[in-house]
Amino acid sequence: MRAQKVESAAQISEFLSFPAKLYKDDPHYIQPLNNDVEAVFDSKKNKFFRFGECERFLFLNDNNETVGRVAVFVNRKYRNEQPTGGFGFFDCINDQQTADFIFDFCRNWHQQRGMEAMDGPINFGERDKFWGLLIEGFSEPLYGMNYNAPYYQQLFENFGFQIYFNQLCFGRKVHDPVAQNFLEMHARVKRNPAISAQRMKVRNLEKYAADFTEVYNRAWAQHGGGKEISKTQTLKLFNTLKPVINEHISWFVYENEKPIAMWMNIPDLNQWFKYTGSEFGIWQKIKFLVVKKFKKNTKMVGLVFGIVPEWQRKGIDGFMIWEGTKHFRRTTDFEDYEMQWIGDFNPKMIKIAENLETMVTRKLATYRYLFDRTKPFERHRRL
Missing domain, CATH: 3.40.630.30 (Gcn5-related N-acetyltransferase (GNAT))
Structure with missing residues (x-):
């Protein structure tokens, strides 16, 4: 050999x-x-x-x-x-x-x-x-x-x-019942007129890039020695994702106009790429657009979930999850939800995943x- x-x-x-x-x-x-x-x-x-x-x-x-x-x-x-x-x-x-x-x-x-x-x-x-x-x-x-x-x-x-x-991946069925405590958190937070939820829209991508950056840096960047990201970096990422962004499945929560939480999801691109092959030239891109139009994508992928420190453990997670879930159940074909992997060294993030009433769907090492x-x-x- x-x-x-x-x-x-x-x-x-x-x-x-x-x-x-x-x-x-x-x-x-x-x-x-x-x-x-x-x-x-x-x-x-x-x-x-x-x-x-x-x-x-x-x-x-x-x-x-x-x-x-x-x-x-x-x-x-x-x-x-x-x-x-x-x-x-x-x-x-x-x-x-x-x-x-x-x-x-x-x-x-x-x-x-x-x-x-x-x-x-x-x-x-x-x-x-x-x-x-x-x-x-x-x-x-x-x-x-x-x-x-x-x-x-x-x-x-x-x-x-x-x-x-x-490396643990967590998932659940989109239409499975949502935990009662989430519904109670949603009802409680909903009574606060300063709190609102809105889905991410492509036409306002620059605004949501700024909001994502603020929440991410306050919620996650310093956790475990991480590094802050800039709005420029986030906007570059969002523009890369722009062709596959689904406007119904990524959500932000605001206190008045100030972003305090975000839940970022995208369709699982492999549900389309499995029909187009490994090449991605001009003809494959055209085929991808055709497949994307006519093939239902039934799996969404969780990228990031974050709440700024002062609003953690106050029901914002239940509020955001139920606001988003009610909407995308009604407006999309998604049946399965799976989160990108979380290291078993990160109990805080694992707890968030478990609070979403998920189960381990796959394990990598x-x-x-x-x-x-x-x-x-x-x-x-x-x-």
Whole structure:
């Protein structure tokens, strides 16, 4: 077996297409968009190249057939107890010897760069895409979420990886009954004439970007050492999402004109992309618009839920949830609601998810491997 660095157009094509060959008989697999994957490896698009390096490899057997792939990277802003690298886009046939060869290759690559541990499968970028190994809930992945066969877990754990943290996705049926205490909170808050709820509308995108930024920075940015975002960053994100924004499913709450809470949701794009394929050129974009028009999307995805500190534990969550739910039950075709993953190190956010009367729909894991096998293993600290 040998490793082959991905450099040529043919090698890039093989890197992108290998998982689809591996999962050709899996009805749940949805191939990610090639553009999304390639953006990770484009130094002009991925700001993390300013802080590190990234390479990707194919693994070929003695018959010159691809049996695995991986990307390895060092991100100097990835702070840990010891210098820790990462790897992602790991795919492999169901063979421990092949997996061990790939994992050993990753370890050696990182040791040559002074690393003492490696995490995977993670992304050379933000945590909102391509992060974690699926270990429970093998259903169609949400857009940007990793998917893998069940045997991957054993490949990792047999090599010696340990779970650094679990990533929990929570969901519920849109038309399931809402908890009585939410209805009571809604009724109580509704009596306050200063409090109002409104759905996000595309024509006022700049206003909602400012409102989102204010709520996010007050509710979440300082929680667990996070960083603030700017209105410019939020507006850029909103403009990117603009073609798929559903005006009925994202909500804001105001005290008079001041934003105090937000609940951001979008349609699950994979419910459309599964019909268009992994390419996204001009013809695929046209096909996407046709599919979007005629194929009902029945799953919405929760992105962010936040309430400013002084209004927490005062019923605003129940008010916002019931205001939004009443509306989108009546105006949309959504049947399922699923939240993007929450780390098990974040009990505050897990509590919010549980308060929404959700259940765990899938579990992913971020694994860590310490190169010094005598060193005590510690999980991600709780926030």
